[in-house]
Amino acid sequence: MADSLLTIKHLKVSIKSRDGLVNEVTRDVSLEIGEHEFVSLVGPSGCGKTTLLRAASGLRTPTSGNLLFEGKPITDVPPGISIVFQEYNKSLFPWLTIGKNVAMGARDYLPEERGRRVEIALKQVGLSGFATRYPWELSGGMQQRAALARAMVSNPRILMMDEPFASVDALTRNHLEDVVQELWINSNFSALMVTHDVGEAVYLSDRVFVLSSRPSTILAEIKIDLPRPRSQLETRKMLRFVELQAEVLERVEEAGRQSVGIADRD
Ligand SMILES: Nc1ncnc2c1ncn2[C@@H]1O[C@H](COP(=O)(O)OP(=O)(O)O)[C@@H](O)[C@H]1O
Ligand SMILES: [Mg+2]
Numbered sequence: 362m363a364d365s366l367l368t369i370k371h372l373k374v375s376i377k378s379r380d381g382l383v384n385e386v387t388r389d390v391s392l393e394i395g396e397h398e399f400v401s402l403v404g405p406s407g408c409g410k411t412t413l414l415r416a417a418s419g420l421r422t423p424t425s426g427n428l429l430f431e432g433k434p435i436t437d438v439p440p441g442i443s444i445v446f447q448e449y450n451k452s453l454f455p456w457l458t459i460g461k462n463v464a465m466g467a468r469d470y471l472p473e474e475r476g477r478r479v480e481i482a483l484k485q486v487g488l489s490g491f492a493t494r495y496p497w498e499l500s501g502g503m504q505q506r507a508a509l510a511r512a513m514v515s516n517p518r519i520l521m522m523d524e525p526f527a528s529v530d531a532l533t534r535n536h537l538e539d540v541v542q543e544l545w546i547n548s549n550f551s552a553l554m555v556t557h558d559v560g561e562a563v564y565l566s567d568r569v570f571v572l573s574s575r576p577s578t579i580l581a582e583i584k585i586d587l588p589r590p591r592s593q594l595e596t597r598k599m600l601r602f603v604e605l606q607a608e609v610l611e612r613v614e615e616a617g618r619q620s621v622g623i624a625d626r627d
Contacts, residue, residue, distance in 0.1 A: 366551050367394040367417065367519055372426035374409070374416050386412045388576035394519065399545055399552045401562035403609060404572030405617045410555040411523055417553065418442050418521050431518070440469065443512035447524040449504040453496040459507045460492030466511040482510040486540055502533035506540060513544060522554040535593050538565060546590060559609045563602060564591060571612040574619045581612040
């Protein structure tokens with residue numbers, strides 16, 4: 362890929378546990394993300410998706426392998442990468458208003474520009490008028506929208522999301538998927554999303570990577586050739602959607618069966 366935005370090459374992450382044992386979480390993961398691509402990572406629970414995302418964003422130093430963002434090695438989280446974590450209730454500061462929480466993502470801008478950006482970001486996620494509220498005054502879905510606004514306010518090149526909608530109900534989840542889809546269509550960032558929801562991965566992505574059980578490697582890469590914009594009602598009933606979902610699910614189950622095998626051997 363000529364215009365790779367993020368390059369992950371032979372990434373390996375081993376974590377030393379408190380009892381001193383070295384736990385190999387990610388064995389060998391290589392992938393490239395291009396400009397304005399939507400890429401998802403799916404895989405069995407505990408296979409190392411969060412660990413991989415933390416390493417790819419610069420939050421965790423990998424044991425070995427190469428990480429390049431816009432051609433430069435990643436040593437810390439670069440300004441062009443924003444992250445949305447799974448637990449919105451832990452990721453927003455409860456003592457700050459929604460507006461101030463979102464402004465945390467725009468600390469590098471002058472105050473006036475910061476205010477303008479916060480306003481735009483809140484509007485993009487449908488939270489105009491909620492700037493003076495506190496996180497605990499908002500529903501879970503709205504809190505996650507605020508976390509999304511905080512990630513978007515700095516105009517990132519890559520938005521990384523770790524199971525961003527796992528803690529909300531199914532209907533809210535569908536709405537949030539469409540908020541993300543619309544943001545992605547209307548802006549020029551690439552997305553790297555971790556999810557355990559196969560339908561969600563297929564619905565939003567251009568490519569889906571299936572990770573093996575721990576220590577993880579890439580088991581499959583599936584190209585999602587569904588037309589855009591996608592719609593919850595129309596896209597999800599397309600034969601091609603159903604086929605792709607089945608294909609991804611089959612590979613995830615394959616990975617899951619491997620992990621059962623590993624547990625049996627332990
Ligand atoms: N901070 C840590 N200390 C020790 N082990 C960890 C730590 N973080 C992750 N692990 C190990 O890595 C495995 C994968 O974790 P994680 O990346 O959260 O998986 P996933 O997000 O796919 O569910 C865990 O089962 C655990 O054994
Ligand atoms: Mg995780």
